[in-house]
Amino acid sequence: MDVIEHYLYTKEHEWISIEDTTATVGITDYAQVALGDITFIELPEVDSEVEQFEQFVSIESVKAASDIFSPMSGRVIEINKELESDPGLLNKSCYEKGWIAKIVLTDMDEKSNLMTAEEYNKFLEGLET
Amino acid sequence: MELIFEKSVPNRRGFQVPESDVPGKAQIPDKYKRSADSQLPEITELDCIRHYTHLSQRNFSIDTNFYPLGSCTMKYNPKFTEVAARLPGFANLHPLLPQLQLEGGLTQGALQVLYDMDQFLCAMTGMDHFTMQPLAGAHGELTGVMMIAAYHKAKGNKKKYMIVPDSAHGTNPASAAIAGYEIISIPTNKDGVWDLPKLKEKLTPEVAAVMLTCPDTLGIFNPEIDKITKIVHQVDGLMYYDGANLNAILGRCRPGDLGFDVMHVNLHKTFTTPHGGGGPGAGPVGVKKELAKFLPVSRVVKRQDGTLTLDYDYPDSIGYIASFYGNFALILRAYAYILMIGKEGLLETSNHAVLNANYIKERLKKYYVLPYDRICMHECVFSASKQTERGVHAIDIAKYLIDQGIHPPTVYFPLVVKEAVMIEPTETESKKTLDKFIDVMIEIDELSQKTPQIFKDLPKTTPITRPDEVKAARDLDTNYFLKTKI
Amino acid sequence: MNPYIANTNDDVQRMLEVIGIKSIDDLFADIKPQHRPKSFDLPKSKSEFEVLQHLQRLASKNANHLIPFIGAGYYDHYIPAAVNALISRGEFYTAYTPYQPECSQGTLQALYEYQSAICTLTNMEVANASLYDGGTALYEAVMMAIRITNRNKIIVDSGVNPIYRKILRSYTANLSIQFMETPVVHGQGDRGQIEKFLNDQTAAVILQNPNFFGAIDDHSDIVKKAHERGILVIESVYPIALGLLKTPGEMGVDIVTGEGQSLGLPLNFGGPYLGFMATKKEFIRKMPGRIIGQTLDTQGRRCFVNTLQAREQHIRREKATSNICTNVSLCAVQAAMFMSLLGRQGLKQLAQLNLDKAEFTRQTLAKIKGVEVKRSSPTFNEFTVCLPKDASEVVVAMIEYGFAAGFPAGRYFPGMERYLIIAVTEKRTKEEIVRFAQNLEAVLWN
Structure with missing residues (x-):
């Protein structure tokens, strides 16, 4: 499973990449494999407020529906509209072209509730046994 | 197979609407009328009969196939009813x-x-x-x-x-x-x-x-x-x-x-x-x-x-x-x-439904993982986890059974069993039918060890092979007449 | 043993040996003695022939001889013989839900064609593969409108079938949904009253065409005003009438539901019937029930599957769009067969014939002294008359003459005790209509 070094992770398999006070979020390689071919994504609205670990996106594959939770609190400033017409990007390129939303963060302390790449890797190993 | 709409030829009819026996033709004001006719097909009665008869032949059913679908109780439907x-x-x-x-x-x-x-x-x-x-x-x-x-x-x-x-x-x-x-x-x-x-x-x-x-x-x-x-x-x-x-x-x-x-x-x-x-x-x-x-x-x-x-x-x-x-x-x-079956028949129903399920369970437990090894009632649930390790999933087993003319058991339910295969034979099936099913299931286990790759292309005997369900969900097409993307 | 048990005693013995037990009773060991039935008092088995005699005796106790001029949402239409022949094929009726597409293409394609037929009939973009009946379909439409708008007030025109309105009330008793019922004036929905409730808390307006009293309408103006405030319009329709009437799609309606019984299903004393639902493509993911989609197999051939299953209870459990699982597939296929046989022209002709006969009936009844046949709004094959007597007494008297004379409006509308709602399908002959009028006159004045 691919894990990107400097990103942070949740137990629900979302990633977040922070630059100053803005961040990009998406789902991890583990998540996209587990979900299978993704057929639909319901994106959040721009300007909507999200809270850490609260559902803000839902994703459907052929035989599953999953809630995606925001890794941190903030305001959505941009969404990846391309996913609406091509949800397969979430499978093909979950860390790059398949990013979901950009968020202006409101509470940097929340970082401490997330896992580093190393911790997330360990977490994944635990899941496989 | 062609859709019924594609068989349509203008001015054909499948049913004759009678002539009116009352005087006068009534009119509805235009504002309340549809502006164009529907696009329902124009076909003869024979076209219709052949179309649906051919469609029916593309189905498995209890009347044609053993149907041990768990939690669905697919017993024979007596014609008298x-x-x-x-x-x-x-x-x-x-x-x-x-x-x-x-x-x-x-x-x-x-x-x-x-x-x-x-x-x-x-x-x-x-x-x-x-x-x-x-x-x-x-x-x-x-x-x-x-x-x-x-x-x-x-x-x-x-x-x-x-x-x-x-x-x-x-x-x-x-x-x-x-x-x-x-x-x-x-x-x-x-x-x-x-x-x-x-x-x-x-x-x-x-x-x-x-x-x-x-x-x-x-x-x-x-x-x-x-x-x-x-x-x-x-x-x-x-x-x-x-x-x-x-x-x-x-x-x-x-x-x-x-x-x-x-x-x-x-x-x-x-x-x-x-x-x-x-x-x-x-x-x-x-x-x-x-x-x-x-x-x-x-x-x-x-x-x-x-x-x-x-x-x-x-x-x-x-x-x-x-x-x-x-x-x-x-x-x-x-x-x-x-x-018709009365009190006696009702008692026989549960007796034979439970007997049939336990018979299958006993005979198959050597080959498939039985997560809860105890007396079962009218259905038994196996896990295809052993076969899955060899690359043959519950869904592949289902498709092999289809090629043998058997409707698959319920698969992937209940969710608490990995690769679940849930078998409910019902009381209306005979030991002979169960034996044939059991033989096929044993054969599947053997094949999963010898040639697991053969399962990927199954079924082969059906009117269609495996459908692209991802395409169905991504390029939604649920109405023949809708030509724009959903 | 009854003819539906397959194992012989010999089979049973061999199976018990394999299982390693002595008797079938041992299989029920988990049921403790104290859990055995306190009683199991059921009749002894009977032969097929004896049961047939019993059922025929019961059937003869139903007043099936009455010539029906009653409709009220459920109509006595002719069912072509080909429909019965096709729907009696065991390959259709003894199949299960098409979860395994490779061996269910018959059901799946027939349902895709059904969805398409409903769409062309209503001029809507997408339809589901059926809901239980017209009443429960309307309830599902309300829940769908609430999901789409995140609002909780519903305007209901009183011309909507009162049985449907009762169903809406009971299902939503524990939910915070508010219904505002608007009156019917001169046969049609009261636009002034509806407009009063069009505000930003309103989720939907529910209308019916033709309405319970038989009046037809063009709801385009209501749709326009509703959409200006982000409100959806739900319309319940009578599919045979759509052979002629302006379609909900043309009016801009958002969700269409209806009772599909008239599309080739017997009256069956109330069921099984066919709830249909169609909507705009933008709402497809909010729609309840199974949806069949077209796709390709691994060899590139056209095929059909259950699609968008992630909306449904077997995947989304308590977050599903509805709890519906079993629907009425077979009734939907039966309706598709009926629509295919009638076709584009046949359905239009059938609708015209219904209209002609109803109009003739209305003119004939209008000649009877004291029978008021109002004409403030046009009607299709059903209309309301005002009698000089209590309509419920009149229908009882008409039973003696061999008629089910109509539906007494007072049953559901207090104050309308003298009104009778009369339906006339293509099956009513001129002779029956004339005799109906003569007998009605006799009941009113002799």
């Missing part, structure tokens, strides 16, 4: 005739069927009253949960939660949620039954009811069922019995005697009304007398002179849950079936 349902004295009966003569005098025969079925179901289940109205199992669940809510409301109970097992059918939590309850899911323990300590932990006074199938979706009868009903009643919670698996226990025990307060019966399972490719079904709901006043209206009641009538005068009733008296033509089929 079809004759019964089509008797003109019932089939042509308008549902509002009772409204013309309020004493029910115009429909005594039909009301008798409803009344007798109420009595029969009460006798079989130990409940006190049934409503025949719910139009499917899930509809019955919703009706039952609405009565549970009405019961608690009348008592002033503050209830918030509905408890269901993690192995429950999806309709259980969905029905409870629609009626306004939050769901608590309780896990299954290592013996395949409910984790009693976990249940006790979650069982607060805010629990409205517990919804259970018994035997459960793993095909296991919980020997401690009476303990569960007892502790739930202690917090004034009610016990809901999902009758999906009633075929296993006919004449052996009755949910009413076990302490259940509300239940539904799937006539399309236990009482063999045809499944129709997904419906119609019928899900009558039974209650103990404490809940009778909440039953939906109308209710069929017997007057002192022995005649029957419809009574709407129940101020505590949850009201109308369906337009009329239920899926009457299905109730009539089930009625005919019960009359």
Whole structure:
């Protein structure tokens, strides 16, 4: 499973990449494999407020529906509209072209509730046994 | 295969509408008229007959194939019940005739069927009253949960939660949620039954009811069922019995005697009304007398002179849950079936349904992982985990069976078993049919060791190979006439 | 043993040996003695022939001889013989839900064609593969409108079938949904009253065409005003009437539901019937029930599957769009067969014939002294008359003459005790209509 070094992770398999006070979020390689071919994504609205670990996106594959939770609190400033017409990007390129939303963060302390790449890797190993 | 719309040729007709025998042609003002005709096909009757006959030949069905689909009770549908349902004295009966003569005098025969079925179901289940109205199992669940809510409301109970097992059918939590309850899911323990300590932990006074199938979706009868009903009643919670698996226990025990307060019966399972490719079904709901006043209206009641009538005068009733008296033509089929097999037949039904399932379980457990190795009831659940390690998943097993002319068992349900394969043979299948099925399952296990790669391209004998379900969901096409992307 | 049990005693013995037990009773050991039935009092088995005699005796106790001029949402239409022949094929009616697409293409394609037929009939973009009946379909439409708008007030025109309105009330008793019922004036919905409730808390307006009294309408103006405030319009329709009438799609309606019984299903004393639902493509993911989609197999051939299953209870459990599982597939296929046989022209001709006969009936009844046949709004095959007597007494008297004379409006509308709602389908002959009028006159004045 691919894990990107400097990103942070949740137990629900979302990633977040922070630059100053803005961040990009998406789902991890583990998540996209587990979900299978993704057929639909319901994106959040721009300007909507999200809270850490609260559902803000839902994703459907052929035989599953999953809630995606925001890794941190903030305001959505941009969404990846391309996913609406091509949800397969979430499978093909979950860390790059398949990013979901950009968020202006409101509470940097929340970082401490997330896992580093190393911790997330360990977490994944635990899941496989 | 061509669509019926693609067979259309302008000015062909499949049915002759009669000439009018009344004078004058009436007109509707243009503002109220459709601007263009529909695009329904123009075909001859023969075109229509061939089209649908060819379509029918692209189906597996009980009439043509063994259909051991777990939790669906795909038993043989006796032909006589079809004759019964089509008797003109019932089939042509308008549902509002009772409204013309309020004493029910115009429909005594039909009301008798409803009344007798109420009595029969009460006798079989130990409940006190049934409503025949719910139009499917899930509809019955919703009706039952609405009565549970009405019961608690009348008592002033503050209830918030509905408890269901993690192995429950999806309709259980969905029905409870629609009626306004939050769901608590309780896990299954290592013996395949409910984790009693976990249940006790979650069982607060805010629990409205517990919804259970018994035997459960793993095909296991919980020997401690009476303990569960007892502790739930202690917090004034009610016990809901999902009758999906009633075929296993006919004449052996009755949910009413076990302490259940509300239940539904799937006539399309236990009482063999045809499944129709997904419906119609019928899900009558039974209650103990404490809940009778909440039953939906109308209710069929017997007057002192022995005649029957419809009574709407129940101020505590949850009201109308369906337009009329239920899926009457299905109730009539089930009625005919019960009359034919009688008490003896009902006992034989559960005996042979359970015998057949245990026979399959015993013979296949050497080859497939049996997560809960104990006596099962009318169905058994294997895990294809061993075969999956070799690259052959439950779905691949299903497709191999299709090529052998056998409808696959239910796969990937219940969710608590990995790669679940859920087999329900029913009482109407013979040992010979079961042996053939078992042989094929053993063959699959062997092939999974020798040549696991062959499964990927199956099935091969069907009119189509595996469909691209991802494409179906991404490039939605659900209407022939819609040419733009959804 | 009954003819539906397959194992012989010999089979049973061999199976018990394999299992390693002595008797079938041992298989029920988990059921403790104290859990055995307290009683199991059911009748002895009977032969097929004996049951047939019993059922025929019961059937003869139903007043099936009455000539129906009653409709009220459920109509006595002719069912072509080919429909019965096709729907009696065991390959259709003894199949299960098409979860395994490779061996269910028959059902799946037939349902895709059904969805398409409903769409062209209503001029809508997408339809589902059926719901239980017209009443419960309307309830599902209300829940769908609430999901789409996140609002909780519903305007209901009183011309909507009162049985449907009762169903809506009972299902939503424990939910925070508010219904506002608006009156019918001069046969049609009261636009002034509806407009009063059009505000930003309103989720939907529910209308019916033709309405319960038989009046037809063009709801385009209501749709326009509703859409200006983000409100959806739900319309319940009578499919045979759509052979002629302006379609909900043309009016801009958002969700269409209806009772499909008239599309080739027998009256069956109330069921099984066919709830249909169609909507705009933008709402497809909010629609309840199974949806069949077209796709390709691994060899590139056209095929059909259940699609968008992630909306449904077996995947989403308590978060599903509805709890519906079993629907009425077979009735939907039956309706598709009926629509295919009638076709584009046949359905239009059938609708015209219904209209002609109803119009003739209305003119004939208008000649009877004291029978008021109002004409404030046009009608299709059903209309309301005002009688000089209580309509419920008149229908009882008409039973003696062999007629189910109509639906007494007072049953559901207090104050309308003298009104009778009369339906006339293509099956009513001129002779029956004339005799109906003569007998009605006799009942009113002799």
